[in-house]
Amino acid sequence: MPATVPDPPAGGYHDNADEFRRRGHELVDWVADYLARVEDLPVRPAVAPGWVRAQLPTSAPQAPEPWEAIVADLDRVVVPATTHWQSPRFFGYFPANSSPPSVLADLVSSGLGVQGMLWSTGPACTELETHVCDWLVELLDLPARFRSDGAGGGVIQDSASSATLTAIVAAREAATGGDPTVLARLRAYTSDQAHSSVEKGIRVAGLTAGQLRLVDTDADHAMRPDALAAAVAADVAAGALPFLVVATVGTTSSMAVDPVAAVAGVLDDVDLGDGRRPWLHVDAAMAGSAAVVPELRPLVNDGLARADSWCFDPHKWLFTNFDCDVLYVADRAALIGALSVLPEYLRDEASESGAVIDYRDWHVPLGRRFRSLKLWFVLRRYGAVGLAHHVREHVRLAEGLAARVVAHPALELAVPRSLNLVCLAHVDGDAATQRCIDAVNASGAFVTHTRLAGRLVLRVCIGQTRTVARHVDALWEALAAGAGRG
Amino acid sequence: MPATVPDPPAGGYHDNADEFRRRGHELVDWVADYLARVEDLPVRPAVAPGWVRAQLPTSAPQAPEPWEAIVADLDRVVVPATTHWQSPRFFGYFPANSSPPSVLADLVSSGLGVQGMLWSTGPACTELETHVCDWLVELLDLPARFRSDGAGGGVIQDSASSATLTAIVAAREAATGGDPTVLARLRAYTSDQAHSSVEKGIRVAGLTAGQLRLVDTDADHAMRPDALAAAVAADVAAGALPFLVVATVGTTSSMAVDPVAAVAGVLDDVDLGDGRRPWLHVDAAMAGSAAVVPELRPLVNDGLARADSWCFDPHKWLFTNFDCDVLYVADRAALIGALSVLPEYLRDEASESGAVIDYRDWHVPLGRRFRSLKLWFVLRRYGAVGLAHHVREHVRLAEGLAARVVAHPALELAVPRSLNLVCLAHVDGDAATQRCIDAVNASGAFVTHTRLAGRLVLRVCIGQTRTVARHVDALWEALAAGAGRG
Numbered sequence: 020m021p022a023t024v025p026d027p028p029a030g031g032y033h034d035n036a037d038e039f040r041r042r043g044h045e046l047v048d049w050v051a052d053y054l055a056r057v058e059d060l061p062v063r064p065a066v067a068p069g070w071v072r073a074q075l076p077t078s079a080p081q082a083p084e085p086w087e088a089i090v091a092d093l094d095r096v097v098v099p100a101t102t103h104w105q106s107p108r109f110f111g112y113f114p115a116n117s118s119p120p121s122v123l124a125d126l127v128s129s130g131l132g133v134q135g136m137l138w139s140t141g142p143a144c145t146e147l148e149t150h151v152c153d154w155l156v157e158l159l160d161l162p163a164r165f166r167s168d169g170a171g172g173g174v175i176q177d178s179a180s181s182a183t184l185t186a187i188v189a190a191r192e193a194a195t196g197g198d199p200t201v202l203a204r205l206r207a208y209t210s211d212q213a214h215s216s217v218e219k220g221i222r223v224a225g226l227t228a229g230q231l232r233l234v235d236t237d238a239d240h241a242m243r244p245d246a247l248a249a250a251v252a253a254d255v256a257a258g259a260l261p262f263l264v265v266a267t268v269g270t271t272s273s274m275a276v277d278p279v280a281a282v283a284g285v286l287d288d289v290d291l292g293d294g295r296r297p298w299l300h301v302d303a304a305m306a307g308s309a310a311v312v313p314e315l316r317p318l319v320n321d322g323l324a325r326a327d328s329w330c331f332d333p334h335k336w337l338f339t340n341f342d343c344d345v346l347y348v349a350d351r352a353a354l355i356g357a358l359s360v361l362p363e364y365l366r367d368e369a370s371e372s373g374a375v376i377d378y379r380d381w382h383v384p385l386g387r388r389f390r391s392l393k394l395w396f397v398l399r400r401y402g403a404v405g406l407a408h409h410v411r412e413h414v415r416l417a418e419g420l421a422a423r424v425v426a427h428p429a430l431e432l433a434v435p436r437s438l439n440l441v442c443l444a445h446v447d448g449d450a451a452t453q454r455c456i457d458a459v460n461a462s463g464a465f466v467t468h469t470r471l472a473g474r475l476v477l478r479v480c481i482g483q484t485r486t487v488a489r490h491v492d493a494l495w496e497a498l499a500a501g502a503g504r505g
Numbered sequence: 506m507p508a509t510v511p512d513p514p515a516g517g518y519h520d521n522a523d524e525f526r527r528r529g530h531e532l533v534d535w536v537a538d539y540l541a542r543v544e545d546l547p548v549r550p551a552v553a554p555g556w557v558r559a560q561l562p563t564s565a566p567q568a569p570e571p572w573e574a575i576v577a578d579l580d581r582v583v584v585p586a587t588t589h590w591q592s593p594r595f596f597g598y599f600p601a602n603s604s605p606p607s608v609l610a611d612l613v614s615s616g617l618g619v620q621g622m623l624w625s626t627g628p629a630c631t632e633l634e635t636h637v638c639d640w641l642v643e644l645l646d647l648p649a650r651f652r653s654d655g656a657g658g659g660v661i662q663d664s665a666s667s668a669t670l671t672a673i674v675a676a677r678e679a680a681t682g683g684d685p686t687v688l689a690r691l692r693a694y695t696s697d698q699a700h701s702s703v704e705k706g707i708r709v710a711g712l713t714a715g716q717l718r719l720v721d722t723d724a725d726h727a728m729r730p731d732a733l734a735a736a737v738a739a740d741v742a743a744g745a746l747p748f749l750v751v752a753t754v755g756t757t758s759s760m761a762v763d764p765v766a767a768v769a770g771v772l773d774d775v776d777l778g779d780g781r782r783p784w785l786h787v788d789a790a791m792a793g794s795a796a797v798v799p800e801l802r803p804l805v806n807d808g809l810a811r812a813d814s815w816c817f818d819p820h821k822w823l824f825t826n827f828d829c830d831v832l833y834v835a836d837r838a839a840l841i842g843a844l845s846v847l848p849e850y851l852r853d854e855a856s857e858s859g860a861v862i863d864y865r866d867w868h869v870p871l872g873r874r875f876r877s878l879k880l881w882f883v884l885r886r887y888g889a890v891g892l893a894h895h896v897r898e899h900v901r902l903a904e905g906l907a908a909r910v911v912a913h914p915a916l917e918l919a920v921p922r923s924l925n926l927v928c929l930a931h932v933d934g935d936a937a938t939q940r941c942i943d944a945v946n947a948s949g950a951f952v953t954h955t956r957l958a959g960r961l962v963l964r965v966c967i968g969q970t971r972t973v974a975r976h977v978d979a980l981w982e983a984l985a986a987g988a989g990r991g
Contacts, residue, residue, distance in 0.1 A: 100632070
């Protein structure tokens, strides 16, 4: 150590309990103040690439820095370069919504610092996760086969991308029985509107993008069961092995909902041997939370009883901060069989007894945070009634916006409004639509684009926790001004 | 909605800013109190499987619950069923250590609620991550090729398991060039002491466990380069394609360090075509943080300049709460090429310009938390000096414990002490060693076991943030009492 370094403090360099308390209160207040003013900040920061790094020293400090300097940099460097996902004016992608009970439960999770790879390394972490997953089966009226008291169960993953990869690997192993010579014959199917994570998962799992068939969609951008049937039949005729269909409940571009029951029906005619059908995974990352509203269930839960796995993102629309996806499987043995590796140093009595769940075998990572705490806090603090109220409100606001679009002479819906997503375009074409996008984003709100049938589309996704009517009104004003001919 | 449900509150069901502040302060205090008393709790809770679930109602509540009821259940249900990873008496596995700046930065991350999949969706999230990864290259004296200003770069992942999978996929794509017919010929190599995540990653990536060669280790449980060379040569002679070696810097069982430079030397003789060598990934999840101590670098950084990728876990030994692994690659193009899928809805100007990093292409998930905040807070609040001090202290405590073991008539080291891990056994055999394990764990401290050369071994891993001499002294008393013949 260089001679200039002072002797360590008597207790070492750790902050003591009083300091933790003081700085904790300070940062809770900082977050509260941030959330109170975030609405007034433009959602997109005005920084160029490299700005953040230019504000920072090129090396980590040798000596400890005072708390004041660190906290001050949140306002000096972080906030000016942050895209404000917690702004009620965030209408892009799907908002990553959040809530006080979720953020504070996450604080408790960080503080407990539990690593719940095994039941024994965190009994509360494990059992609370199983419990809230079972609660959600009832709350969302999901199939009972996803409950942990049968052959299935739920598990929290970081993201729908990871959940989809997990489902792909389980389906792959179920189809090949571990025989690698079968790999090249496998074919998977999803719609041409499915999320990019399906192709990514297929590739990570050792298949090629060419082994994933992108099935045609109908006028509403939902998978066509007849096109699926034709693709499957052609592959079977060519000697290939259809092993997986990923249906989407709420596509990213337009919130289209694939007809899951009809898709499952197509699979009834496919036999992998021993009477096994291809695996049906349903990606409800975007729309799954809508099932908390009873009247929306017929739309989003249709056919789920036939699904082998299903995932949704509480970090999108259930007021639970990122990261929190929930994956359900009907047959947990298939999942565990695909992912379990048991070295000596992870063996223990509880696991060997078979009486417990060890979630390490339910996903790629070994270690895991205590993520169920935030779902537990949210489900209890809002109650079923509170969650349904806010999801319903988002849908109502989207209905209102869609009506305004329909009534506007220069704007039109690119597809019918679906749940909380309004997709619109300018009648004069892409350049005019781009001007609308630019006008909204210049106002400080934030929308993103997609293309539907080759046409540029402005997406308005109304799902941020604090978004209420006045935010949509302000969005509309900017949009209408950008559209002209109001 | 049932008729019994009251009208929603005027502002909906969200807690307001004052409530967030009040409950936030309350929960900061709860965490501070927990951390102050965690030392007095037995690390392992005394609950049987099913106890947690039996304390909870079978359904989620219909109506919102008061904060008081929710917070009270932390003490009623969670703490009594928690394995206390933050106890200074936790010596099992590798502790998931933590610190006040890390926990509080994680609170800020949850509060900001940024989803940093693209540069544009979180410029600060992205650039701060690149920046702290570059800081760490200097701080740990890693090869310059891992810096982002060359062809390489670092990225935060949730765990070493995920980082290893990412490296495997990149290596697989580099070797096959996307040609699936090559898959069956691929062979990977790691030592018979490597972490189970290597086999798991191999299987997730579409290869079989049979395509992973477990290379023999020497008396110190480090990979034998001659055995590696022989295995590679045999496979090449049989027409197979060696594409990946995973070397371990700090094995889980005994903190063995593979001779990375010699391993790289073996690979010099293998040509995948075009002069490309097999990918060399180094898993330093356990021991990588030791490089913050200059005098330990010769042990843990030897040969790293030859590695294609390297990962370590700040959530193990750099006082950063789970989850936080850092993966470096020498050639980021290989990684991005293997994982990038670009749908229209994720296109934007900054990404198309090529001037920015979009970390979504650096791992399996699309979405990502603002994890660099906690590393940034930790690196600044401790400084290089503070981090080195505490890691050095853990090693010093392990040295002291090892000396006591050597001096004890009934105990012996199963292998020489390596860094902060002491592996010991009772001279009377496995049953006596098990009694030692049970005695320590009955004392309220926590150790775990492994097997080395077939022999049951008690592992003492000294890495919890607050572990100081008196905790190791107490552990020794329980251990010596369990050993008898003291």
